Amino acid sequence: MIIVGAGLAGLSAGYYARMNGYRAQIFEHHSKPGGVAASWDRQGYAIDGGIHFLMGCRSGQPIFELYRELGVVESEADIIPMSTYGRALDQRDGRAVVATRDLGRLVDDLASVSPRDRGSLEKLIGAARALQGLDMASAGLERPPELMSGREKLKQMWGLRGAGRYFSGQWVRPVSEFTKDLHDPWVRWVIDNLFLPEVPVWFVAALLGLLADGQLGMPARGSRGIVAGMQSRYLERDGEVTFGATVEEILTDHGRAVGVRLADGSIHRSDAVISAADGRSTIFTLLRGRFLDRRVAERYEKWALFRPMVLIHLGVARDFPDDPPLTMVRLDKPIDIGSESIQGMFIRLFNYAPGFAPVGRSLVQVELETDWDHWNLLHAEPHAYQAEKDRVLAEVLVRLEAVYPGVSSQVDMTDVATPYTTWRYTLNHRGAYEAFLPTPETITTAVDRTLPGLQGFFMAGQWVMPGGGVPPALFSGRHAVELLCHWDGRPFVRSRTE
Ligand SMILES: Cc1cc2nc3c(=O)[nH]c(=O)nc-3n(C[C@H](O)[C@H](O)[C@H](O)COP(=O)(O)OP(=O)(O)OC[C@H]3O[C@@H](n4cnc5c(N)ncnc54)[C@H](O)[C@@H]3O)c2cc1C
Structure with a gap:
């Protein structure tokens, strides 16, 4: 074939x-x-422009056995369980909250900012707890649906019976609908950005359930x-x-x-x-x-489609021993790219395993969701395209400096990939790196x-x-x-x- x-x-x-x-x-x-x-390699750094985390870290689970079968992992040591999902930071007023496996703490921290939102937040975390243990990575995927008998489908539904109520009614609304009921804009921004505002509420609840359950992990070998x-x-x-x-x-x-x-x-x-x-x-x-x-x-x-991204990688001559792997930043000064005003940037530190950077240095990734047409039009003019990449990099460095003071003078490698780059190497339509x-x-x-x-x-x-x-x-x-x-x-x- x-x-x-x-x-x-x-x-x-x-x-x-x-x-x-x-x-x-x-x-x-x-x-x-x-x-x-x-x-890809750049000046001694092993840039990772792909997978951030994997669902299913324990041997014995169907998804883990599939990883092992296909060579995705050799053993459990190849997935580092995440104790912290990430930190959300508001550059406008310095507010910050960290999402860890302790979901109760997340509710308390957000509710301390906005007591009126405690009820809604507790409801979401209640769903996360109810969905804890759900094998979200392989549920419904073990056999092609085309070949499943009625009996197999029933068995599958029976397996989900405890969680059934979370796949209907208010739980199938997009997260952005759920967050409309929240009073505080910052709390709304945090929940919207835990994953994507378009996903159903049950998806974010299940993701938090996986986190609490120790079932989210980072690939040690990238x-x-x-x-x-x-x-x-x-x-x-x-x-x-x-x-x-x-x-x-x-x-x-x-x-x-x-x-x-x-x-x-x-x-x-x-x-x-x-x-x-x-x-x-x-x-x-x-x-x-x-x-x-x-x-x-x-x-x-x-x-x-998934909104495409500008992915900026920086090599920096320092460690980040106490920082979480992900920081979601609500920007005080948006970054204008094309016709869009970008309100948030995601920073990832590849400091959870050796191999991404030389000793004493770190690989930092910044993600900005951006517009396909802007970059697609620009690439036809190489000078303008390069100048725009340089401008966006400079804008990002200013914002990054506010999160990690001193960082901009420690940068010794930069790499900017645009939605056009994604298309050029993978042919994914409009740079939609995860399709629909x-x-x-x-x-x-x-x-x-x-x-x-x-x-x-x-x-x-x-x-x-x-x-x-x-x-x-x-x-x-x-x-x-x-x-x-x-x-x-x-x-x-x-x-x-x-
Ligand atoms: C930055 C980033 C972070 C991500 N984080 C995560 C994560 O944390 N967890 C997670 O589970 N997933 C994550 N993903 C998503 C995950 O990596 C993808 O969904 C998955 O790898 C898609 O694989 P695929 O084989 O379906 O598609 P693709 O990777 O798009 O592969 C398609 C291949 O087909 C080739 N091709 C296309 N057209 C042709 C042609 N005409 N002729 C020959 N070859 C062709 C392309 O070059 C490409 O190699 C992330 C993706 C990105 C980009």
């Missing part, structure tokens, strides 16, 4: 293809694997270690991969996928094709929009992994798992091969131990 894309989903599909006896060839646009789980581990597993099983190979067309014959044509004009034939690449270009460009129905078309017309936003509607939609009228073709990856993320990408690669086995009338082998 041919697989388009060597991101996490493509590598997962490749591994399961080999495990199930298919000859597998991955074609990848970039010069290396990983897709948006990207890492995105680089995760991708290298997955690539090794695939290659050990004689999987084949070609880099710098952009697929321009998925070839079809009488309603069947039969191979691909690359940008260099070469044709490669196969019995089946899995696309683990950007969904829009797969459907509308590589397949010329010929295998579509109204439902599929509407998703690409109507569903909102996980709204109450999208997150519960089971997106088909096949297209109407096309046989021998499957999709994997974040464009068929709204909201993206590592577990959905990994499961979707496995699902694609499981569907293919079903289509081929073969039993599906899930793990080396079977």
Whole structure:
């Protein structure tokens, strides 16, 4: 089979293809694997422009066993459980709050700022406690929904029975609706930014439940270690991969996928094709929009995308021994980029494991949500594009100095990646690094992994798992091969131990 894309989903599909006896060839646009789980070297620093945290840190859990199977981790030591999720800081008045595994403390700290909001906050934390123990990373993903019997679906619902009430009514509103009822704007900003204001309330409650449960962790080997581990597993099983190979067309014959044509004009034939690449270009460009129905078309017309980011990395000659890994800053002076006024920036310190920076130095990442069109237009004029990157970097350094005094004079490496950079290396539409936003509607939609009228073709990856993320990408690669086995009338082998 041919697989388009060597991101996490493509590598997962490749591994399961080999495990199930298919000859597998991955074609990848970039010069290396990983897709948006990207890492690169700069002046002695190992920049990590991808995965921040993983759900599921303990062996024995289905998601952890999947990580181990695919080489994402070798052992529990490869995931460092998070005792602190992050700190929120208001630069306007210096207020700060830290979200730790102690959820009661979070309520008390926020309620001390705004006593009138205690009731709403307690309700949210009550839901988090009720959802504690929920296996959010693998719930509903262990088997492709297309192949689940009515009995299996019932069993799955039964497994969620304790949490059932949190998947309906007020809990399926977007977080931004929930926070409208909060009185204090700062408390509202904190809750909105714990994840994203568009996700359903239950999602943030479940995330806090995972934190309290010790089920959120940071990858000790970074995105680089995760991708290298997955690539090794695939290659050990004689999987084949070609880099710098952009697929321009998925070839079809009488309603069947039969191979691909690359940008260099070469044709490669196969019995089946899995696309683990950007969904829009797969459907509308590589397949010329010929295998579509109204439902599929509407998703690409109507569903909102993740807002792209400017990712700034700084190497700094200092340690941050007492600082949490994430600081969410509500800016006193917004940063204007294009037509937008950016109100908040996220700072991540890669100080939780060695390997990101030389000894005595630290890798710092600053994320700003920004506009695709601005950067896409600018890149056509290299001088203006570079000047804008330099300007945004300078603006960020001024704000950073207020958080970590003295830091701007300690910087010895800078790297600015824009939404255009994301597109250039991964071809994700409009730099949407995690595809569709996980709204109450999208997150519960089971997106088909096949297209109407096309046989021998499957999709994997974040464009068929709204909201993206590592577990959905990994499961979707496995699902694609499981569907293919079903289509081929073969039993599906899930793990080396079977
Ligand atoms: C900054 C950042 C932080 C994140 N943090 C987290 C986190 O904390 N936790 C979490 O779970 N997830 C996180 N994610 C999301 C997670 O990394 C992604 O959802 C996941 O890696 C997506 O994998 P994928 O294989 O579906 O897609 P992609 O990574 O987009 O892979 C698609 C691949 O297909 C290739 N391709 C595209 N078109 C073609 C073509 N025509 N021909 C050949 N190849 C092609 C691309 O080059 C790419 O390599 C984060 C992502 C980013 C960017």
